[in-house]
Amino acid sequence: MNRLTFFLLAALMLCALSLVSAQHQARTLFVAVDRAQAEEKQLDIDWSRLQYQQSSLGKSSRIAEAARSQLKMTPVLPGRTQYLAGVVLETPPASEAAAAAPEGSKP
Structure with a gap:
């Protein structure tokens, strides 16, 4: 019975530590969500x-x-x-227009 009591006590302690850890993580995430919502409201105001x-x-x-x-x-x-x-505006004569045209292009 001594071993069973020790095993149950150890299991209880692990469950309690796990519960405390989960609660801390939930609070941390809640604070992060709250900050993100506040930032969203501020960005919305800036956008407007x-x-x-x-x-x-x-x-x-x-x-x-x-x-x-x-x-x-x-x-x-x-x-x-x-x-x-x-x-x-005067139009240039045909000889000047042909000279101004790039080489290789046909008039």
């Missing part, structure tokens, strides 16, 4: 903020104001616009 910034930076009024203030650009006025009328 970046989407808002991107939409506000892409608005035409924002771009126009940046052009006026930072680049010192002015809007186009009809009185300051110069129109070119009757501009005709």
Whole structure:
């Protein structure tokens, strides 16, 4: 009976240590999951903020104001616009066009 008691006591101690180890591992994993969820919420907030910034930076009024203030650009006025009328580009003669063509290509 002495050996049986010693064996049962040893088995009980191993089960208790195993239970403590499992509980510690479960708590560690719970803390890791909690941290991951907190990080997910923070990344979600950052993502929403970046989407808002991107939409506000892409608005035409924002771009126009940046052009006026930072680049010192002015809007186009009809009185300051110069129109070119009757501009005709001359076509080169056939001999110059053939000389300008790469060798090996056929006209």
